[in-house]
Amino acid sequence: MSVLNHKLLRDLWRMKGQATAIGAVIALGVMMLVMMSGLTVSLVETRDTYYQRYRLADVFAPVARAPDRLARQLAEIPGVSAVQTRVQGRALIDLPGQVLPVQAQAVSLPDRGRPALNDVYLTAGRMPAAGRPDEILLLQSFATAHGLRPGDRLRATMSGARRSFDIVGLAQSPEFLYTTAPGELIPDDARFGVIWMGRAGLAAAYDLGGAFNEALIGLARGTSDDAVIDAVDRLLAPYGGAGAYPLADQFSNRFVSEEISGLQAAALGVPPIFLAVAAFLLYIVISRMVQAEREQIGLMKAFGYSNFEVGGHYFKLIMAIAAGGALVGCLGGIASGRALIGVYTAYFKFPFLVFQLDPASFATGVSVSILSASAGGVLVLRKVFALTPATAMRAPAPPNFSRSGRIGKSLNRFLDQPSRMVLRRLTRQPGRMFGSVLGIALGMALSVAMITIYAGFDRTIDVTFSVVDRSDVSVSFTHPVSDKTLFELARLPGVELVEPVRNVAVVLRNGRFSHQGALTGLPPEPVLNRALNTDMAPIELPQSGIVLSDVLAAKLGVQPGDLLRVDVREGRQPLLDIPVSGTAQTLLGAPAYMGLEALGRALGEAGRISGAYLMIDEAYADRIYSALQNMPTVAGVSVKAQARDAFVALMNQGAGAIRYVMGAIAFIITFGIVYNAARIALAERARDLASLRVIGFTKAEAGFVLLGELAVVTLLALPLGALLGYYMSFGIARGFSTDLYQIPAVFDPASYGQAMLVVLGASLFSGGLVKRDLDRADLIEALKTRE
Structure with a gap:
């Protein structure tokens, strides 16, 4: 192993705390990208496979009453590959112990054979037998909610007549992935069911013998929806056609697609924020590390190492942190995606849903994390190339603390010596301090935005069900x-x-x-x-x-x-x-x-x-x-x-459940940023603080010089973080909103207070860790010049 690679390993071990914190921020960004991309691919592949395998119609055409002979004319429309006519209507299900009837949709099945379109997936029992109008299939999610199974009896009211049925099987259908009662938007398995039964029996119940009230149409590949819909509407208009509509407007498919679009938007918008923060932190850490190691850089160049070799050493340090974080993020994305897949299975009633890895998300996550880290690293390497051996080996001129400015002069009489040191550090190195302030503010902004989203979900519920309705x-x-x-x-x-x-x-x-x-x-x-x-x-x-x-x-x-x-x-x-x-x-x-x-x-x-x-x-x-x-x-x-109650359950599933994952990630990132700021301050001032100890300062006084700086930086970051979080919350709220519900970005003082407590708590914990390291520091080792 080369000398520079030995040094690389030593540097990584020495700054393991900072490297871990930065790597964690990168890992979380990559994890969200892999998780959300994997969920998106899984939903799209499962939806498309389910639709294709069970032949979901491309066009739905409701009609008041049309004779069966029209099916042949519908099939003759150019571009139509399959036609299935059926009878469907509303029903009310009477359940023992419930005074309020449950709404249901009754759908016909062919008396013989399987449907040409909109087939069902049988999960238990068998299909209704031909010539048995009292045998039905029941939607599995509804049956599970009420403890019904094949062999049970069910009473339902259809077209004003109350009838009894035998449940012979339970089924799922691609047509009813997202099920709600007519006129409602909120799905509730216990409050809406679907009944499938033979065509003849259901036609008799709704007085539609020899007729149908809905046509399902499959299209040939490459056929335009609009042209077929216009032809279908013209044909059904004399019979009370209510207007055909494409699969894109079908109620269930519409909300499934909306959920997928929300995940895609989140996968594109959220991870880059985390990766940008990570790149910013890497830039601060490596740039300050280069400044601290300028004498070592001079020695390496004096011994014959070229600019590219020395620059490559620090670039490898950046890449090691970025690549390590990206690898952990990929593994975490796989684990979290598999953990969340069960939520979507229950949410959308898929009979099968296996988490599928998206190879592109791995490539994108790794490449974006490395590129974002490289962006900050390139700026640092410019400083390495600019240093000549003679300049680098000469210690930099110490900052001029002899003049403290108007602020210092006015406060000197009230401050003790450690407090003046803190003030001078802040006023004489404003660029570094602003970098630390901005880093902590970004972490707080993420926390503010996510806690505000929690309040937005609560406000949606309160306004909808207490103010509007x-x-x-x-x-x-x-x-x-x-x-x-x-x-x-x-x-x-x-x-x-x-x-x-x-x-x-x-x-x-x-x-x-x-x-x-x-x-x-x-x-x-x-x-x-x-x-x-x-x-x-x-x-x-x-x-x-x-x-x-x-x-x-x-x-x-x-x-x-x-x-x-x-x-x-x-x-x-x-x-x-x-x-x-x-x-x-x-x-x-x-x-x-x-x-x-x-x-x-x-x-x-x-x-x-x-x-x-x-x-x-x-x-x-x-x-x-x-x-x-x-x-x-x-x-x-x-x-x-x-x-x-159903709406609350809905928002705690699917995309609603993702907000808790994102909230936890935001809190972890906030802590990582604050901890990094504390570790950077300790690394920069280790020699100075050791000198203070040697000349007689106590551990408490030396710790005050370090932690006082962190405290001021944190307090300055709070208002900036609140401002950034306010604007960031609008973008995240827009990402969570769907056609079903809109999440407002509300100004909730409690949300900002909680985010501030998160930052202050992270600062106290991080300060305790660096104070412990400061107290344990070897003064002689800290005062030595690094060879």
């Missing part, structure tokens, strides 16, 4: 009914307030931008479900015009005053042009609001409602639920308390 129960109807139905609800014992709502399926268009969703009609002064502005004040809905959520307005690229094309997908399906009258702040979903009367006039269906919000007396809850169950027009009942 102040009801206790929401009721949805099987079809738009007369607003006189409100009187029936209001007469129920225990119902204190009733408020109508009209939800209409629409496609909102603005040029090339579009959004498939619902238009919500609210009464003039809603009390139970409100549209609010950014100040949390109710928005007065105009006599005409749409109020869009901020997220939806940004997605469509519209502002108040712009004209929006509204393609209604139910009833007579009119095509409307309605102006945008304002925007509202919403944290759940991307709603669009209109006045209830204005919406009725635009549709030509005045006095019709599709649901209602109720405020009830909890003492009468069971009686109210029982009465609602017996109303033939009620399609479903949702209890807000249950929806809130």
Whole structure:
């Protein structure tokens, strides 16, 4: 082994604490990159394989009632490779011990053979037998939530008739990876189920003999969605077609894709922040190390080592730290990815999900960490090349501490000698001090941003379920009914307030931008479900015009005053042009609001409602639920308390669970940065502090000179860290937000206080470690000139 390599090993051992802290920052950045990239690849590969293996349709075409003979005409459309017609509809499941019925979707299976499209994955039992209309398959997640298994009996209400079924099997489907009750956004396995049964039996239940109400269409490779959808809509329009839509707009696939996009954004945006911080720390450590070893550099050059050999020595030191951190990060990314894969399996109901390594993430993580470290190292090597042997071997001129400036003069009379040393160090070497301040501030900014995100999740829950929605129960109807139905609800014992709502399926268009969703009609002064502005004040809905959520307005690229094309997908399906009258702040979903009367006039269906919000007396809850169950027009009942619990569970899974991992990483990085600052200060001042001990300073006084500097640097970093964290929290909040929920970056004083406590705690702990090393230092060894 060469002399320089021996020196390299000695240097690494001597600065093992600093090297470990910097390597940990690099490792965490690489770990997040490998973990998130691996999760993204795993989700994409599993989703695509699942869709392909079980033949998920490319186009979905709901229709009121179309004759079976149309299937042949659909198959003749250019680009169509497969067609599967089916019957589907809403159902209510009666469970023992539950007063409130559970909403479900009933889906038909071919009486013989497997479906050509949207096949099911059988997890237990068998398929329903031909000619047995009382045999069904049940969605496994729903069955697990209620302890149901093959062989059990199930009672359900379909089209107003109550029937009993035999559960012969449990199944999963690529169509129902993300399952929610109709009209809701929050998935809850216990509150929504899927029933599969034979086509003939289900057609009889919904009076669709010889007809279908949904067509599934598979496309040939390279076929345009738009062309096929236009042809399908023209063909089904006379039969009440509600508008075909592509797989990209299918509810379940949409949210799975949103989750994958969120992970991809996080994988691209978060690790570079950590790696940039690591590069900054490496630059500080190595540059100060070069300054401290200038005499050794002069000796090496005097003995014949070239600039490139000496520079290569320090560059290898940088690479050893960076490569070691990258290797640990790769291993940590594999372990953490495998640990989180179970979360996504439960979240998305995949029948299989194996963590797959992304070779590109390894190459990217290692190369980016080395390049980021090299960026700081190149600046240091310039100093090495600039030193001539004669200059390097001559000790640098000591800093001029004879003048302390106005600040020093005014404070000298109040400060003792150790305190003056701290002050002089800060005022005479502002560049170094600012580097330490900025490093600690960056660590605090990461902590501030992550703790703020925690507060943002809590605010989303509070605003959504306490400020926007102040009801206790929401009721949805099987079809738009007369607003006189409100009187029936209001007469129920225990119902204190009733408020109508009209939800209409629409496609909102603005040029090339579009959004498939619902238009919500609210009464003039809603009390139970409100549209609010950014100040949390109710928005007065105009006599005409749409109020869009901020997220939806940004997605469509519209502002108040712009004209929006509204393609209604139910009833007579009119095509409307309605102006945008304002925007509202919403944290759940991307709603669009209109006045209830204005919406009725635009549709030509005045006095019709599709649901209602109720405020009830909890003492009468069971009686109210029982009465609602017996109303033939009620399609479903949702209890807000249950929806809130489901939303909390949702945000603690999937991308929501990642925030805890990122928070832990931010705290570790904060400690690493503070500890590094303390170790750098000790390495730079070891000789000076030993000299103070020799001339009579006590251990406490020498420690004060060192730790006083760290304390001042930490206190100066706190306001800067708070400012950087404030702006960083907006970017991270945007990364966590999805179409399902938006996480606001709120100014929460408690979050900043907690982040400051993290930094102060890290400073106290790091100060204790370096103080221990200072007390144990060998004074003679510290005073020697390094040979």
